[in-house]
Amino acid sequence: MKGTRASGIVLASYGRGALVQSGQTAVHCALAGRKQRVVCGDRVVWVCAPADDGCSVESIEPRRNLLERIDARGRAEPVAANIDCLAIVVAVAPVPDWFLVDRYWAGALLKDIAAVLIVNKCDLASDALQSELANYGALGLACHEVASLTGAGIAELNQALADQVTLLVGQSGVGKSSIVNALTPDAAAQTAELTRDAEGRHTTTTARWYRLRSGANSAIVDAPGVRDFAPPASIVRAAERSFIEIHRFGLDCRFNDCHHLQEPGCAVRAAVSSERIAPRRYESYRRLHRLYERLAR
Numbered sequence: 277m278k279g280t281r282a283s284g285i286v287l288a289s290y291g292r293g294a295l296v297q298s299g300q301t302a303v304h305c306a307l308a309g310r311k312q313r314v315v316c317g318d319r320v321v322w323v324c325a326p327a328d329d330g331c332s333v334e335s336i337e338p339r340r341n342l343l344e345r346i347d348a349r350g351r352a353e354p355v356a357a358n359i360d361c362l363a364i365v366v367a368v369a370p371v372p373d374w375f376l377v378d379r380y381w382a383g384a385l386l387k388d389i390a391a392v393l394i395v396n397k398c399d400l401a402s403d404a405l406q407s408e409l410a411n412y413g414a415l416g417l418a419c420h421e422v423a424s425l426t427g428a429g430i431a432e433l434n435q436a437l438a439d440q441v442t443l444l445v446g447q448s449g450v451g452k453s454s455i456v457n458a459l460t461p462d463a464a465a466q467t468a469e470l471t472r473d474a475e476g477r478h479t480t481t482t483a484r485w486y487r488l489r490s491g492a493n494s495a496i497v498d499a500p501g502v503r504d505f506a507p508p509a510s511i512v513r514a515a516e517r518s519f520i521e522i523h524r525f526g527l528d529c530r531f532n533d534c535h536h537l538q539e540p541g542c543a544v545r546a547a548v549s550s551e552r553i554a555p556r557r558y559e560s561y562r563r564l565h566r567l568y569e570r571l572a573r
């Protein structure tokens with residue numbers, strides 16, 4: 277490997293290094309500078325100097341996009357780069373946190389990334405989910421019902437995710453890792469490589485990239501389960517942009533800069549009263565709006 281210089285994709289990043297897929301092999305690379313920060317999905321050039329035995333990341337290609345979340349202190353924290361589609365996973369159990377679904381969808385909308393909903397564990401009775409699912413469907417969020425346990429719907433999902441890089445997100449326990457396993461027959465082998473860094477330490481906290489069966493350009497990224505997610509935003513109005521029906525009805529508000537909270541002549545609140553906007557989605561909007569107001573102060 278000495279003297280090698282090649283390009284690759286970051287499968288996972290950890291403390292001071294990254295695991296890089298290059299051709300058929302995965303290489304542990306150190307980061308070159310203190311400032312360098314690589315993210316799962318980054319395309320990089322890595323080198324293995326002839327003098328010593330370590331490999332390192334030389335440069336990072338400009339990112340097509342970067343999905344980020346707000347950490348506990350309100351700072352942006354990277355999740356994954358160069359993503360084509362955000363797949364938000366819910367399951368019959370645990371009971372879905374629809375506010376979390378809204379915020380993931382918001383994150384995709386703010387970054388112009390396509391989004392789909394995956395409902396897992398459809399081997400269990402899913403009646404309780406149907407009215408929320410119908411609402412998302414009416415808003416244009418495509419939905420795939422699967423059961424990774426029985427394989428139901430997995431072939432169709434595999435087709436739908438072909439030739440793109442999909443980031444799987446959602447509460448822990450909904451079955452994200454099980455879906456990855458169902459879509460990639462060698463996921464266990466790929467995971468084994470990923471779970472230890474060069475010093476043999478476990479690396480489980482960041483997103484991981486897997487090749488999919490459905491084509492050379494197909495990949496799926498398993499993000500760690502989270503309790504909460506919110507996309508970073510530089511302006512409070514980002515909350516409105518990330519709820520498509522609120523943005524749509526908001527065009528008819530009396531004031532251009534209506535926040536849809538207390539203002540007179542608010543078309544959004546009128547639509548909530550007549551349930552043309554689902555009250556739960558409106559509540560979700562208000563929560564995100566409040567968060568952005570707090571962060572702006």
Ligand SMILES: Nc1nc2c(ncn2[C@@H]2O[C@H](COP(=O)(O)OP(=O)(O)O)[C@@H](O)[C@H]2O)c(=O)[nH]1
Nearest residue numbers: 397423424425426448449450451452453454501
């Ligand atoms: N009934 C049922 N259970 C499932 C299904 N898929 C996953 N599970 C179970 O759900 C639990 C959480 O799965 P896991 O993949 O670890 O979820 P993650 O935290 O989102 O990665 C495990 O006990 C799985 O066996 C499914 O399709 N049906």
Ligand SMILES: [Mg+2]
Nearest residue numbers: 452453454501
């Ligand atoms: Mg998991």
Ligand SMILES: [Zn+2]
Nearest residue numbers: 529534536542
């Ligand atoms: Zn309004």
